Amino acid sequence: MSLIEQLGLTALRRLDPERAHGLALKALHSPFAPLPGPVTSPRLAIELAGLALPNPVGLAAGFDKNGTAMHPLARAGFGFIELGAITPRPQPGNPKPRLFRLNKDRAAINRFGFNNEGMEAMAARLEARPQGFPIGLNLGANKDSADRAADFATVLSRCGAHLDFATVNVSSPNTEKLRDLQGADALTALLNGVIAARNALERPIPVFLKIAPDLEAQEIEDIALVARSTGVDAIIATNTTLSRDGLHSPHAGETGGLSGAPLFEKSTRVLARLSRATEGQIPLIGVGGISTAEEAFTKITAGASAVQLYTAMVYHGISLAARIARGLDDILAARGYTHISQAIGTDREAWL
Secondary structure, three states, X not given: OOHHHHHHHHHHOOOXXXXXXXXXXXXXXXXXXXXXXXXXXXXXXXXXXXXXXXXXXXXXXXXXXXXXXXXXXOOOOOOEEEEEEEOOOOEOOOOOOOEEEEHHHOEEEEOOOOOEOOHHHHHHHHOOOOOOXXXXXXXXXXXXXXXHHHHHHHHHHHHHHHOOEEEEEOOOOOOOOHHHHHOHHHHHHHHHHHHHHHHXXXXXXXXXXXEOOOOOHHHHHHHHHHHHHHOOOXXXXXXXXXXXXXXXXXXXXXXXEEEEHHHHHHHHHHHXXXXXXXXXXXXXXXXXXXXXXXXHHHHHHHOOOEEEEOOHHHHHOOOHHHHHHHHHHHHHHHOOOOOHHHHOOOOHHHHO
């Protein structure tokens, strides 16, 4: 990390977390932002659900909700980025404050509630998106929608022409009863609607499903079965957790979804169980608590074909993506792998 980035992070951490987040997005457009461009190698480049990724380190949804920093983020060393979540109509989200740093735990709690500018604003920005770099969109539902399941398909129909993939997000804990859509029957109906909207696009794109970490064993089995039967192209495991086990920071009791280092073990166990349940038939993306190349490699060996990160950048900066990608390349080389696909799931049993 450069001295300029260190100073910037120090300054941002003195501000309200949500204001700091907004300033961080704007800072990406400055000439001082650490944007190394593509990070790749023959070991790192991988195909995921038909997408050619320069490396398997992605940006998780939530960092760039409205697609205002797509161009610099495409040069930040990520292998792919996910924008959103986006709902059909703009919505303000939950009252502030709604984002809290847990410095002692290297974590964060948010209860944003799908605050975003809506699909029309996102579609307009996507029309001018950077080309030749994989960009996806996290689909959401309006809080006051009469038909939340239909909202996901609506956003995809409007924005899909400009995307490389879309993610069905039924795992946010901050929209009341949203996680109820993870039940087998409701999830099947929802995904069938989204897949139909995808198939109607002039250029059909992969559809991913993002799940919560707070699932019982049978729920994981049910989700795997539904994903296979509906034709989901990949599963993202996982979103934030409602658990507060082992926290030490002053804001630990705040309502919302917990992300960051404390989520690593919980999300990796769900990932491994999902890998076993899907029997390698659906690629998985591991998310939750990744801040080092070693942790990214652990997700890969637990069953992930790619990974995503977000909260760790609060503590380690935007240059973290490139550092993790390069570190992954070094780990693969040191262990004698010629391609990252050879490491997928090799240590899954340790997490079951």
